[in-house]
Amino acid sequence: GAGVSQSPSNKVTEKGKDVELRCDPISGHTALYWYRQSLGQGLEFLIYFQGNSAPDKSGLPSDRFSAERTGGSVSTLTIQRTQQEDSAVYLCASRKGRTVHEQYFGPGTRLTVT
């Protein structure tokens, strides 16, 4: 079946502009995560959605970052007033349910802020 998809695959934006990144999780997966990987770093947790529960936003680095998940499926990560330090690969992952630990990742969106 189809895996996790993300769009766009690459995004170049000017400092100060807003960007939206999209994630389509695997059908039927109830949990959705956003991570980011900065150059030379490991993956850093940003936000987590599980069903209809309130999202865990504890990993968001600043209030310029927000995310929503509509209808329990597609998610959008929004970064307002982008800064150069926001440049990274943003990865989305989905997980089938709470008894399953394995997360399945999309290909990522490479964001470059100039």
Add this chain to the structure above:
Amino acid sequence: DQQVKQNSPSLSVQEGRISILNCDYTNSMFDYFLWYKKYPAEGPTFLISISSIKDKNEDGRFTVFLNKSAKHLSLHIVPSQPGDSAVYFCAASFNFGNEKLTFGTGTRLTIIP
């Protein structure tokens, strides 16, 4: 505070030999450990996992060993193949809460033909 550490940024192994990738963690509350493999320009791909109640899990050429007392796990690949060349990430999660993954910084494995 890096709770999951992969101290070797790179490793080169001859084709056919065993590759051993290491990972250390500091939080004894982690319940579940996973290894992911990542090729350039792709997302990480799940490889193998182990629960904290076990000390070994094997899947084909891949075996993960967990030493809870040492807070150490390792991934063994044998025999190593050229297609195994990738960056390998160790990750850990809890059995409660949001089950977010805490990742190490990765080890780049190069298999030499």
